[in-house]
Amino acid sequence: MDQILGKVLRDAVWERLDMLADLATRADAQSLVSVARSELPRLTEGWRAMLEKHEPDERGDCPTCSTRWHRCKAPCSVWQVAHEHLVAGGLAPQRDLRRAARRSSAAVPTQTRSAEATGRHALIPQVATH
Template sequence: MDKHLASTLADAVYQRLTYLDKLVANGDVSSKAALADTEIYRLTVAWRRLLGQHQPDKHGRCPQCSGWWLRRRHPCSVWTTAHKHLIVADAQSSSGLARYASPASQPPRG
């Protein structure tokens, strides 16, 4: 992928994420309901496809994150990121942290 196409793709993805963030933060009830009806499904499909690409091979290594010289063991950074944002963040929000807090605004763990 050339540099211009990669930049265009990244810009489009970040713009969509910004749009969704704004809709969650500022949207009315009907907008948020429509968002839930469409975007939650799209995001779960995307996560499943991404995680599927990072399933460990028969040697317990991530085929996407491994290179010729360095073999990455499972779980790779994609799986740990998914766990952090889908499981840990959910547990933190149910314990009183802000539900829509960005990762940067959450207190450090450990």
């Protein structure tokens, strides 16, 4: 049951991102301003909430990515991706955000995805995702 719910949640998020990406490229100026005013605050709050969970602890470890047996030093992969996409801008990989074709195919485990599929830039050292 958890797998089904997880898939429903993931699909809903991907669909929302696809819709926003489509709006960004196809909407007229007035619609784009309206969408930006409503969606940018939601997106920034979402990033903030996610990044707060990955703030380093007093030892410099990411409490979310670390496990009992393996500590993940900050910055974890979540912070690296945030930096790539929110700060680095032009260095971030260019991807087609419409993933409908990929979603219809068999799911690929995270650890086997390529750097492009996971949004990682080749110049940024890879950190294991936990």
